Amino acid sequence: MISSAYIAWRYLVFNKARSATLVACVSLIAVLPFTLELLLNESERQLLSRAETTPLLVGAKGSALDLVMNSLYLDDQVPELVSTQVNDEVSESGLASPIPLYVRFQARGFPIVGTTLDYFDFRELKIREGRSLALLGECVLGSAAAESLGLNPGDRLLSSPETVFDLAGIYPLNMKVVGVLERSHSADDVAVFVDVKTAWVIEGLVHGHADLLKVRDSTLIMERTDQNVTATAKLTQYTEIDEQNIGSFHFHGEPEVYPLTAVIALPADAKSGTILRGRYVTDDKTTQIVEPTEVIDGLLQNIFRVKNIIDSVIFVVGLAAVLALVLVFALSLRLRQRELNTVFRLGCSRYTIMRLLGAEIAIILIVSAALVASVAGVVSYYDEQLVRVLFVN
Amino acid sequence: MGTNTLFGIATGGGNRDRRRTIKRHWRRVLVATLLLFVASNAIADNKLVVFAVNYPLAYFAQRIGGDDVQVQFPVPAGVDPAFWMPDVAQVIAYQQADLILLNGARYAKWVDKVSLPQLKLVNTSVFFEEQYIRGDAGATHSHGPAGEHSHGGVTFTTWLDFSLAAQQAQAITEALARVRPEMAADFERRFAILRSELLELDSEMQSIGQRTAGKPLLASHPVYQYLRARYGLNLRSVMWEPDVVPDQASWVALQQLTNEHPARWMLWESEPLSDTQQRLTTLGISSLVFSPCANVPDEGDFLSVMRANLEALSSIFGPGG
Numbered sequence: 001m002i003s004s005a006y007i008a009w010r011y012l013v014f015n016k017a018r019s020a021t022l023v024a025c026v027s028l029i030a031v032l033p034f035t036l037e038l039l040l041n042e043s044e045r046q047l048l049s050r051a052e053t054t055p056l057l058v059g060a061k062g063s064a065l066d067l068v069m070n071s072l073y074l075d076d077q078v079p080e081l082v083s084t085q086v087n088d089e090v091s092e093s094g095l096a097s098p099i100p101l102y103v104r105f106q107a108r109g110f111p112i113v114g115t116t117l118d119y120f121d122f123r124e125l126k127i128r129e130g131r132s133l134a135l136l137g138e139c140v141l142g143s144a145a146a147e148s149l150g151l152n153p154g155d156r157l158l159s160s161p162e163t164v165f166d167l168a169g170i171y172p173l174n175m176k177v178v179g180v181l182e183r184s185h186s187a188d189d190v191a192v193f194v195d196v197k198t199a200w201v202i203e204g205l206v207h208g209h210a211d212l213l214k215v216r217d218s219t220l221i222m223e224r225t226d227q228n229v230t231a232t233a234k235l236t237q238y239t240e241i242d243e244q245n246i247g248s249f250h251f252h253g254e255p256e257v258y259p260l261t262a263v264i265a266l267p268a269d270a271k272s273g274t275i276l277r278g279r280y281v282t283d284d285k286t287t288q289i290v291e292p293t294e295v296i297d298g299l300l301q302n303i304f305r306v307k308n309i310i311d312s313v314i315f316v317v318g319l320a321a322v323l324a325l326v327l328v329f330a331l332s333l334r335l336r337q338r339e340l341n342t343v344f345r346l347g348c349s350r351y352t353i354m355r356l357l358g359a360e361i362a363i364i365l366i367v368s369a370a371l372v373a374s375v376a377g378v379v380s381y382y383d384e385q386l387v388r389v390l391f392v393n
Numbered sequence: 394m395g396t397n398t399l400f401g402i403a404t405g406g407g408n409r410d411r412r413r414t415i416k417r418h419w420r421r422v423l424v425a426t427l428l429l430f431v432a433s434n435a436i437a438d439n440k441l442v443v444f445a446v447n448y449p450l451a452y453f454a455q456r457i458g459g460d461d462v463q464v465q466f467p468v469p470a471g472v473d474p475a476f477w478m479p480d481v482a483q484v485i486a487y488q489q490a491d492l493i494l495l496n497g498a499r500y501a502k503w504v505d506k507v508s509l510p511q512l513k514l515v516n517t518s519v520f521f522e523e524q525y526i527r528g529d530a531g532a533t534h535s536h537g538p539a540g541e542h543s544h545g546g547v548t549f550t551t552w553l554d555f556s557l558a559a560q561q562a563q564a565i566t567e568a569l570a571r572v573r574p575e576m577a578a579d580f581e582r583r584f585a586i587l588r589s590e591l592l593e594l595d596s597e598m599q600s601i602g603q604r605t606a607g608k609p610l611l612a613s614h615p616v617y618q619y620l621r622a623r624y625g626l627n628l629r630s631v632m633w634e635p636d637v638v639p640d641q642a643s644w645v646a647l648q649q650l651t652n653e654h655p656a657r658w659m660l661w662e663s664e665p666l667s668d669t670q671q672r673l674t675t676l677g678i679s680s681l682v683f684s685p686c687a688n689v690p691d692e693g694d695f696l697s698v699m700r701a702n703l704e705a706l707s708s709i710f711g712p713g714g
Contacts (some may be wrong), residue, residue, distance in 0.1 A: 097512050116511040117488060132485040133508035197506040206505075246506050247478060255505075 004352070006079055008359035014060040018332070019364065025325060026368035027375075029318045033311065034372060035379045039390065040307055042383040044300055047073075050186060051292035053123075055273060056096065056265040058280070061288045070103050071262040073187045073388075075112040078104050081259040086287055088256065093279070095272040096265040102199040103261050106160045107175070110145045113191045114199025122266065129153055130132055130179030133195050136249055137241025138205075140179040142338070144189040144385075151177050157192065158242075160204045173202045174240040185384060200258055201241070201249065208249035266290070284373045404676050430611075439659045441573060444490040446501040447474040447687050449552040450517060452695040453562040455492060457580050458569055466689065475549065478503045485615035492568055494603070496561070515568040517561040518551050525551075526618045550685050554619035554701075555595035559588045573645050590696055597703055598624050604710040610676065611659040616685050629654050637663040644672070651676065658709055681705055 005161070012019040050072045058068040060080030069075035081104075090098035095111065099122055102114030113119075130153030133140055139157060151157060159172045175194065200206045238245045252257075267273030269333055280289040287294075333340070340353055379386065441462040445451035451466035458464065467483050469473040479487070484507045487493055493509055495501065497518030518525075528548040552558040566584040570577035602624030615630040631647055633639050639647075659673060660683040670680045683706065684690070686698040693701070 099511070117508055118510050118512045121510070131485070132482075132488070134481045134488075135508070136506045138508075197505060197508075243480075248507055250502075251505065 004355045005359045005363070008356055011356075012150050012360060012363055013382050018047045020330065022325065023368050023371065025321055026340060026364060029314075029321045029373045030368065031375050032314050034376050035316075036307065036314075038376060039387055040152055040303065043303070043387040046186070046384065046387055047296045047300060048293070051296040055267055056289055056291045057262050057267055057292055058090060058098075058287055058289045059084070059262040061286055063292045064288065064295045067262055067288075067290060068292045071101050071264070072292055073284055074103055074113060074191055076106065076111065079261055081261060082263070082287055084260055085256050087260060087263045090263055090265045090276070093276060095276040096267040099264040099266065100196050100260045101262045101264060102196050102259065104259075105162065105202050106198060107139075107157050107192045108149060108160060110142075110149070110190055110192050110198060112139075112159060113188075113193050113201065114196040115193065116196060119193070119264075122264070123184065123186070123188060125184055126182045127179045128182040128225060130177070132179055133193065134178070135241070136195065136198055136246060137175055137202065138178045138198070139175040139193070140181060140193040141177060142181050142189040142191040142193070143183040145192055146177075146180040148190075151180075153178055153180065171237060171239045175196070176241075187388065190388070194262070200251075203259070204237075205253075206251050206257055208241070208245050209236065215277065219380065235366045282369055293310060333357070401575045416713050441491045441569065442489065443492045443494060443569075444487045445494040446504065447496055448684060448689050449558065449695050450494040450496060450561065450565065451689075453558075453587065454569070455582045457562060457566050459579065459583055461573065461576055461579065462569065468688060470689060472688065475500055475502075477501070480506065484508070485553075491572055494565060494568075496534070496549060496551060497522065498547045498549040498551055500551075515564060517564040518557070519549075519564055521557055527623055528615060528618065533696035547614070548618040550616045550687070551619055553617060553685060555591045555598060556623065557619060559591040559595070562587050562591065594696070594699055594703065595623075597707075600711055601703060601706050602626060604707075608710070609654045609656040611647075611654070611656040613659055613661045613665065616662060617660060617683070620683075628660070629656070633669075634664075635661050635663045635669075638666055638668050647676070651678070679709075681709065 021370065049070070054072055057067060057071055059071070060082045062080045066075075066077050066079040070077060070079050084100065087098045087100045091094050097118070099118045101119075103111055104114075105112040111175055119125075120132065127140070128143065129347060130140070140149060141157075146152070149157065155177045157175045159175065161172060175192075175198070181188065181193075194202075197206055238248070265273075267275060267276055277289050277291075280287060343353060343356075344350070429502060440460075441458060442465065443451075443454045443458065443462050443712060444465045444467070445454055447468075448466060451464050454462060455464045465480070465486070466474075467486065468477045487507075487509060490513060492515055493513050494515050494517055495504060497516045525547045528546065552561060562584055566580050569580045571647055573580075598620075605626055607625075607627045610626055610628045612628055612630040613633040613635065615632065617626070617628055617630070621628040631643065631650065633643060657678060658681050659678050660681055662682070662685055665673075665680055673680060683702045684698050686695050690698045
């Protein structure tokens, strides 16, 4: 038996190209359904676990999926904006506690999440290094973001402009990294957390500059009247916030109309949640309230519908590939007819020849299985990131 | 040699500055550590830890919460809490609180510049937001795409209207009861006593307001808008500081103001410099301290300071005043 396996192995090694092609065929047929299953299970886990822990989301009327994907998975598809009044409405209802979200900007490819400290408690995010947010202009990085950017507490991170063509737009904000979070195995790992007010600084709604009423440099002033001082374009706004200039930062207009992408509503109990949902079931509202699990269930149903189609395709392709493999083996036997006759004349029984061929097939299947197991292992190890790249982002 | 001396002085000065900075830094760390220590002790005692942004709120919270709460008010003495800016350690101490009492009406601008847990914030003027008094917005300015805007806005010394102060105390009571519902009855009982004391002040001040009969009054600083509005005082403000002698332009402006508003008394937040007082006296204007009591008073408490304020006012507008 061992000699048969050895001879089969030597034969396969001698015919490297043919053996490799056969192994690749078998592996591909097997690896597709396995990895798809792994990734779908992980995506289901990620999507559902995040959705299940987020009771209600309030946002602008429109795509509920965009709202949920942006708020829960930090997708860069920004939903229609709402004002902070929505946050106040939830708070004043007494039915739920609001957590504002402003997920609109990015820093070197990572989503900037403008929120309040309550978000950290709500998601049970713990600081691994440094400290939590304290002052305007500070940021705390998710573990994967910190690792990928190579940043530690004390470093600086520049926000990215919304479009590269916005040459006359708002200056990027040079944020101070004050902390790095423990790994949470969720979308929060890739986030750059800032106070929601810092997100408004990035947008230019809150800014700091020299006091125009006290400024002496005439080139900074275009016009000065009793009631108004108009600055020239030379007046620069601070792009970094520190102890010296933090006092000069101020809001433009009423903060009640400042933008948010969504508000997480944490109802006191199920009854409060139902009453709160009822308040948004009117046509005149420009906002909607969604239960993320419902939206994600809908999404998963679609995903599994697609998975069923893919499974059918894989089955048909797999069947064709198996038939092709049988054909390859049959043709291979025909090509090896003279060689097999020689083996027979040397004294090998038909049974031994069958054993040799069986050993060849077994080795190909074993090598393919090992390869499939390795690929599945790698996919399983990186499934979180793969799901985020393939399905979420 | 001279250069060496200069270097020596410069180095010495630098070292002194550094030493002073280090000292200040350590003092802040010490204060913050102390606050955290007190807060952690309170947690150990199962007391509610309440931080406030001004002294009146801290006083109300302590009166309502009694021994069940540990009230913290970390603003140093002599500093106006409205314009104070905490350092990181102090912000973190605020973050550890069970409740953070805000005055509302855009009081304590530092709150906009730090990260505080929204769910622990209590806007104590939530019941009367529509009664906010809009102040002089000041000069507007324009730059960038945002256009014209100003940094003036709502006036914030709301507690000088004692009826509003009572409503702020009520908001504190409700917030405490939300966190500790089992103690709600105790909070309510203590609030009822405080409320009656505040309304007593309100009633007394209304009576003084009536006695002023529209006589013109001056204020050294625009902090008495709620007092004026509630009690019908004919009060106009200048922008003077008690510890700074006004410049010539300020005296000229005062002269112009008194021509159309012939006041005989000027209210001050604290005792003005004697030079300022004397010069005011030559203009026929006497000085009177009416402390808003935004920070912890040197003596007494919020109520005793307000009673002293009312007595002082009453003495000039009392029968025959």
